[in-house]
Amino acid sequence: MSVTSERRAAASAWQRVASLAKRALLVELRIYANIVRFVARRPAVAPGAVGFGYHQPVMTVLVVFIVLSAVEIPVIDLIVHRWPAVRIAMLVLGIWGVTWMFGLLCGYLMRPMTVGPAGIRVRQGLELDVALAWDDIASVARVKVVDEPKSPRIETTDAARTLVLRMQDETNLRIELERPTVVRLPGHAPKGGDQEITALRLWVDDPKGFLDEVRRHL
Structure with a gap:
């Protein structure tokens, strides 16, 4: 490997480390922002839009983890308690862990899927947030699918490229897009970054209510 290639590889590695550090910092800030939203009872729902949760399949697991932590x-x-330095370190780590898990739960509660005048906002967890305008959407249908564990987030076939947002390996809605659309996913390629899709599969706790609200706009 030439000196130039080594420098490029080193620069690329540092860029990746910097990107991961930035992503971790943003996630940490969102944890506390979601807790503030929860305390203030202000979910991230635009004026005129209606929020739909997607947390029921994982709610029990998250609560159990928080209680155990x-x-x-x-x-x-x-x-x-006999070792003050270790005791302080473990207390800080334990409190941070409980706070992080509670913030994650608040993220599910305070960042719902939304349907409103501007379109559909598809969310999941702390990072994923995809805004779809009504002009981008061809149809929304109730279709329940149970996938194999660890199935890929992007499903590619000859006819479609589908973003799949499962909860406990299940989805219950399918959104078909009018045309191939680029969305930004958390992380780096090939699994993250800018991805071109033609459809989405997702889970909402109230698919009937979601479809009723879609019919008001689409």
Whole structure:
């Protein structure tokens, strides 16, 4: 490998590290922003739009993790209380972990899917946020699909390229687009970054209500 190639490889590696650090920082900030939204009871729903949750399949798991993480704090503190430095470090780590998990739960609650005058906003977790205008959408239908575990997020066939946003390996709505549309996904290519899609499959807790609201606009 030439010196120039080595420098390019090193620069590319540093760019990736910087990108990952920036992404981690943004996720951390969103954790606290979602907690503030939860306390203020201000979900991220545009004026005139209606929000639809998608958290029911994972709600129990998240609550159990939060409770177990909270219970671990006094237990670990009791074990390491003889070592002040370790005790402080474990307390900070434990409190941060509970806060992070609670912020993640708030992210599901405060960042719902939305249907409104501007179109459909597809969200998932802390990062994914895809805005689709009504001019981009050909149809929305209720179609329940159960996929194999660890199936790819982008499904590619001869006829379509579909973004799949599963909850517990399931989706219950399909959105067909009028034309190939570029959306930005968290992370880097080939799984993230700018991706051209022709359809989406997703899960909402109330698919009937979602479709009723779509019919008001589409």
